Amino acid sequence: MPFSFIDIEEKKTRLIGFLLFFIISFYFVTAYLILLVLKNSVLASFYEGQRGLGWPTGKETLAAFGIALLIGLIHWSSSTSNLIRRMSLAVGARGVDEKDTYHQMFKNVVDEVSVAIGGRPIRSLVVPTVACNAFALEDFAGRAVIGVTEGLLTRLNRAQLEAVVGHEAGHIVNGDCLSTTVTCSLAELYEEALSKVSKGFRHSRGRGGIVILMLMFVMGTMKLLSALLRYFISRQKEYRADATSVRLTRDPLSLAEALYLISRNWRGMGAEGEYLESIFIMSPRPGYFDERQGAAANWFSTHPPIQERIRILADMGHCDPKTLEENLKKFQWVSPVAKPIVSAEEDKTAEKKWMVFNKEQKWEGPFGLEELRKLTFLTPDSWICPHGEQSVRHAYEHEALMPLFGGEAKAEEGAYPCPHCHTGLMEVNYEGAPAMRCSYCEGIFVAQDAISRILIRRDMTFPEEVVRLAEAATKQKDLFQKGRTRYKLENPFILTCPRCHNKMRRQFFVYSYPVEIDRCVSCNGLWFDKQELEVLQYIYEHKDKFFDGQGF
Amino acid sequence: MVFLLVIAVLALLFIFWFFLTYNRLVTMRVRVQNAWSQIDVQLKRRYDLIPNLVETVKGYMQHERQTLENVIKARTQAIDAKGLKDKAQAENFLSQTLRSLFAVVERYPDLKANQNVLKLQEELTSTENKIGFSRQYYNDEVGRFNTLIQMVPVNIVAGTMNFTKKEFFEVSDSAQREAPKVKF
Numbered sequence: 136m137p138f139s140f141i142d143i144e145e146k147k148t149r150l151i152g153f154l155l156f157f158i159i160s161f162y163f164v165t166a167y168l169i170l171l172v173l174k175n176s177v178l179a180s181f182y183e184g185q186r187g188l189g190w191p192t193g194k195e196t197l198a199a200f201g202i203a204l205l206i207g208l209i210h211w212s213s214s215t216s217n218l219i220r221r222m223s224l225a226v227g228a229r230g231v232d233e234k235d236t237y238h239q240m241f242k243n244v245v246d247e248v249s250v251a252i253g254g255r256p257i258r259s260l261v262v263p264t265v266a267c268n269a270f271a272l273e274d275f276a277g278r279a280v281i282g283v284t285e286g287l288l289t290r291l292n293r294a295q296l297e298a299v300v301g302h303e304a305g306h307i308v309n310g311d312c313l314s315t316t317v318t319c320s321l322a323e324l325y326e327e328a329l330s331k332v333s334k335g336f337r338h339s340r341g342r343g344g345i346v347i348l349m350l351m352f353v354m355g356t357m358k359l360l361s362a363l364l365r366y367f368i369s370r371q372k373e374y375r376a377d378a379t380s381v382r383l384t385r386d387p388l389s390l391a392e393a394l395y396l397i398s399r400n401w402r403g404m405g406a407e408g409e410y411l412e413s414i415f416i417m418s419p420r421p422g423y424f425d426e427r428q429g430a431a432a433n434w435f436s437t438h439p440p441i442q443e444r445i446r447i448l449a450d451m452g453h454c455d456p457k458t459l460e461e462n463l464k465k466f467q468w469v470s471p472v473a474k475p476i477v478s479a480e481e482d483k484t485a486e487k488k489w490m491v492f493n494k495e496q497k498w499e500g501p502f503g504l505e506e507l508r509k510l511t512f513l514t515p516d517s518w519i520c521p522h523g524e525q526s527v528r529h530a531y532e533h534e535a536l537m538p539l540f541g542g543e544a545k546a547e548e549g550a551y552p553c554p555h556c557h558t559g560l561m562e563v564n565y566e567g568a569p570a571m572r573c574s575y576c577e578g579i580f581v582a583q584d585a586i587s588r589i590l591i592r593r594d595m596t597f598p599e600e601v602v603r604l605a606e607a608a609t610k611q612k613d614l615f616q617k618g619r620t621r622y623k624l625e626n627p628f629i630l631t632c633p634r635c636h637n638k639m640r641r642q643f644f645v646y647s648y649p650v651e652i653d654r655c656v657s658c659n660g661l662w663f664d665k666q667e668l669e670v671l672q673y674i675y676e677h678k679d680k681f682f683d684g685q686g687f
Numbered sequence: 688m689v690f691l692l693v694i695a696v697l698a699l700l701f702i703f704w705f706f707l708t709y710n711r712l713v714t715m716r717v718r719v720q721n722a723w724s725q726i727d728v729q730l731k732r733r734y735d736l737i738p739n740l741v742e743t744v745k746g747y748m749q750h751e752r753q754t755l756e757n758v759i760k761a762r763t764q765a766i767d768a769k770g771l772k773d774k775a776q777a778e779n780f781l782s783q784t785l786r787s788l789f790a791v792v793e794r795y796p797d798l799k800a801n802q803n804v805l806k807l808q809e810e811l812t813s814t815e816n817k818i819g820f821s822r823q824y825y826n827d828e829v830g831r832f833n834t835l836i837q838m839v840p841v842n843i844v845a846g847t848m849n850f851t852k853k854e855f856f857e858v859s860d861s862a863q864r865e866a867p868k869v870k871f
Contacts, residue, residue: 236806243813251820253718254725297816383820471809472802492746518746527747527797564802 147275150314158211158321162203167191170199214320218274222320225411226270228260228282235588236567237288240471244297245281248304251383257281257304261288263587267400270414271303273312281307285591290400291393292469298380298390299397302416305379311372319411373439374447381451391448391459392466398441417441470594472567492518492527551633553578554653554662560633565668566592571633579668580633583659589668590675597673601666605673608649609681629653634660648674708844715832719853722825726856729817730765730778736814737762737785740807744788747798754791757784771854782815822856829853 170191191199231238238261245259260282262268267290269283281303283296291299306312381387394417402419412418418438442456449456488501494512501522507513519530550559553573560571560580568585572578581589628638632655639653639662650671653662663671674681741755748755761781768777789808792798799805833852836845844850 236802236809239806240809243809247813247816247820250725250729250817251824253722253824254821293812383823471805496745528801 146310147313150317151275154314154317154321155207155211159204159207162207162210163200166199166203166206167196170195210321210324214324215275215317218316218320219272219278219280222272222316222323222411222414223260223280223282225323226262226282226414227264228262229584231259231261232569232585234562234564234569235585236472236564237285237588237592240293241283241288241296241300244293244300248281248297248300248383251301252304252308255279255307257307259283261285263584265591266402266419267397268402268419269299269303269397269416270411271306271312272316272414273307274316275313279307279312285588286400287397289592290396290468293471294384294386294389295393295396297384298386299393299416301380301383302376302390304383305376306372309372309375309379311375315372315413319414323411371439373444377444377448381448387448387451388454388459391445391452391454391456392463394441394445394448395459395463412438470567470592472564472592472594488522490520490522492520551580554580554630554633554639555664565589566594568592577665579663581661581663581668582634583661586661590672593676595669595672597669601669601673604666605670605677605681608670609674628656630662632658632660633662634658644671650674704840705844708841709848712832712836712841712845712848712850715828715835716850719825719828719832722821722828723856725821726818726825729814729821733781733811733814733818734762734766736807736811740788740804740811743801743803743807744792744798747795748791751791754784754788758788761785771856775856778818782818785811785815826855826857829855 174191231242233239238259241261242259245257249255249257256279258278258280260280262282262284264284265286266284267286269281269287272280272282281300283299287299288296306315377390380390384390397417402415402417445459446456449459488503489507490498490500491502491507491510491513493499498520502510513530517530518527520527551571552558553560553576555578556573556575558573558575560573563570563572563579565572565579565581565585566589568588569582570585570589571580627641629641630639630653631637632639635655635658637655637657639655639660641651641653644650644652644661648671650667652667652671654660655662737758741758745755758781761777761784765774765777765781768774792804792808835841836850836852
C-alpha cells in the first residue's frame with residue numbers, strides 16, 4: 136500500500152487540524168465583517184456625533200473570535216458525527232438487497248476488492264436512480280462505504296464494475312477519501328441551507344424579500360468559500376485512485392471503458408446530492424473547466440479532464456483511445472440474470488409425458504399428469520424433463536405442472552396470498568429483482584423499492600402481444616386524462632394487498648405511462664395483472680417511440 | 688571520558704534502532720501471516736461451494752460424468768494437499784477443472800437459463816477472484832518482507848533474530864501465466 140497505517144494516521148491528524156483551523160478562521164472573518172458592517176451602518180445611528188467608529192476595538196474582536204470559535208465547533212461536531220449515515224442519506228443511497236441478482240453481484244465485487252486491499256471491510260450501497268455514478272465515503276473511525284447507482288449496474292459489465300470499485304477503494308486506501316468526505320460534509324450544511332433560502336425567496340413577496348436577499352448574500356459568500364475549500368483538495372487524487380485501481384485489478388482497459396461509458400451517460404445532474412460532486416468518480420455537474428488543463432482548471436474543477444484520464448489508462452493497456460471507442464461500439468452488455476427459454480411447443484401439454492429425477496438420482500417415467508400427481512417425492516423443486524426432449528428444468532418452471540402443486544402452495548405457511556386466486560404467491564426473480572408471482576393468474580406483486588429497479592433494467596425481450604398492448608394503451612390519450620383510471624369505476628378499491636392486507640387502489644402507474652395497476656394504500660406495493668408489468672416496461676423502455684415531443 | 692560518553696550514546700542509539708527494526712519486522716511478519724489466512728478463508732469457501740454446484744448441475748449432465756468427477760477429485764486433492772507448493776499446484780488444478788466445467792455449462796442452454804446455476808456460477812467466480820486477489824495481496828506482502836530482510840542495515844537484525852524469507856504462493860499453471868489482460 137502506498138501509505139503505512141502510521142502515515143495515514145498522521146495525515147488524518149494534520150487534516151483534522153487544518154480543517155478545524157479553516158472553519159474557525161472562516162467564521163472569524165465572517166463575524167468580523169458582519170461586525171464591521173453593523174458598526175458602520177446600524178450602530179452608527181446610536182452613536183451620532185462620535186467619530187472613529189470605523190474599526191472594531193480589541194474587545195469586540197475578541198468577542199467575534201469567541202463567537203466564531205463556538206459556531207465553528209458546533210458546525211464541526213454536527214458535521215462530523217454520524218458522517219457516513221448523513222452523507223449516504225444526502226445522496227439517497229440504501230443498503231443492498233440480498234435477494235437482488237444485480238445487488239448481489241455488486242456486493243461480491245466490493246468484497247473482492249476489499250480482499251485485494253488486505254481484507255479491510257467495505258460496506259456496499261446502491262442509489263436507486265437511473266444516473267450513472269459511483270462514490271466512496273469514509274469516517275474517522277475508518278468505516279468505509281462504496282456506493283453505485285442502479286444505472287451504473289445496468290450499464291457496466293463485471294470487469295468494468297470491478298475497475299470502478301477498485302477506483303473507489305483507491306480513494307480509501309490512499310487516505311483521501313476521508314478528507315473529501317469531511318469537506319463535503321462541512322459544505323453540505325450551506326448548500327442545503329442555501330437551496331432552502333433561495334426557495335423561500337422565490338415564494339415570498341414584499342417585505343420579507345429584502346431580509347432573505349441579505350441572507351442569500353451571506354450564504355452565497357459562504358458557499359463560494361466552501362467551494363474553494365473543496366477545490367483545495369487536489370484533482371490529482373483522481374489520477375492516483377485510477378492508478379490504484381489498475382494496481383489492484385490489473386485491468387486498465389476496463390476502467391477506461393467504464394469511464395467512457397459513465398461520461399457518455401447522465402451522471403446525476405440535478406438529482407439528490409449532486410452538489411457533493413467531489414465524492415463521485417466523475418462530477419455529476421458537467422462544467423466549463425472539466426475538460427481543461429492549467430491552473431484555473433485545477434482550482435475550479437474537482438475532477439481532472441476525462442479525456443486525459445482515459446488516454447492515460449488506454450496507454451497502460453497499450454491501446455489508443457480511438458480503438459477503445461471502436462471496441463466499445465461493439466460492446467455487448469451481458470446480463471447477470473438468467474433468461475428463461477420459452478419453447479413454442481410448450482402449449483401442447485395435453486398428452487405430454489414427463490421424466491422425473493428421483494431421490495436415488497435416477498430418471499423415472501414416463502408419467503402422465505395423473506401419474507405425476509401420485510408421486511410422493513415430487514416437489515416444485517424436482518428436476519423434470521418432457522419425455523423425448525433434452526430440456527431438464529425444475530418442475531415449477533413448467534406451467535402445465537402447476538396444478539399439481541396448487542394445494543401445497545396454499546398450505547404453505549406464511550406465503551402471501553394472491554389477491555385474485557388466494558393461493559400462495561411464489562417468490563420469483565424478475566429482472567434480477569425480487570417479486571412474487573401467482574402461478575395461476577400470472578399476476579405479479581412488486582414491492583415499492585423494487586419497481587424502479589425493474590424499470591431501469593433491460594434484460595427482457597418482449598413478445599409481439601405486449602408491443603401491441605403497449606401501443607393500444609398509449610393511443611387512448613383523451614380517455615385517461617379525466618381520472619385515475621381509463622373507465623370510471625364505482626369502487627376503485629378492488630383488491631387486498633397480499634403483504635399488509637390493506638386495500639389496493641386501481642389507478643394508472645403514472646399518467647404518462649397509462650398502464651392500470653393496483654397500488655396498496657399503505658405499503659405502496661404494486662399488483663400487476665397478467666402482462667401489465669411487461670406492457671409498462673415496454674412503454675418505459677421505448678419512451679422515445681411513444682412520446683415524440685408532443686405527447687402528454 | 689567524552690569518548691566513553693560518545694560510545695555509550697552510540698550504543699544506546701543502536702539498541703534503540705535495533706528494537707525499532709525488530710518491531711517493524713514482527714509487524715510485517717504478522718501481516719504476511721494474516722494475508723495467508725485470508726487466502727485460506729477463500730479456499731475453504733470454494734471447497735464449500737463446489738458440492739452445491741455439482742449437486743445443482745448433476746441432473747442436467749448425464750453425459751458429462753467425467754467432468755464432474757474431475758472436479759470432485761480435484762477438490763479432494765486440494766483439501767488434502769500439505770505444504771505451500773503442493774497446495775498451490777492442487778489449487779491450480781482445481782481452478783482448471785472448474786473452468787472446464789463452466790465451459791461445459793456454456794454448451795447447455797437449459798443450464799444457462801437456470802437462476803440457481805447462474806447464482807452459483809456468480810458465487811464461484813467471485814470466490815475465484817477473491818482467491819486471486821488475496822494471493823496478489825499475500826505475494827505483495829511477502830515481496831515487501833523479503834526485500835526488507837535482505838536490505839543492508841536491516842539484515843543484521845533479521846539475521847540475528849531469525850527472520851527467514853517467506854515463500855510466494857505461485858501460479859505454476861502455464862495457461863494462467865499466459866493470459867494476462869495487459870502487457871506492460
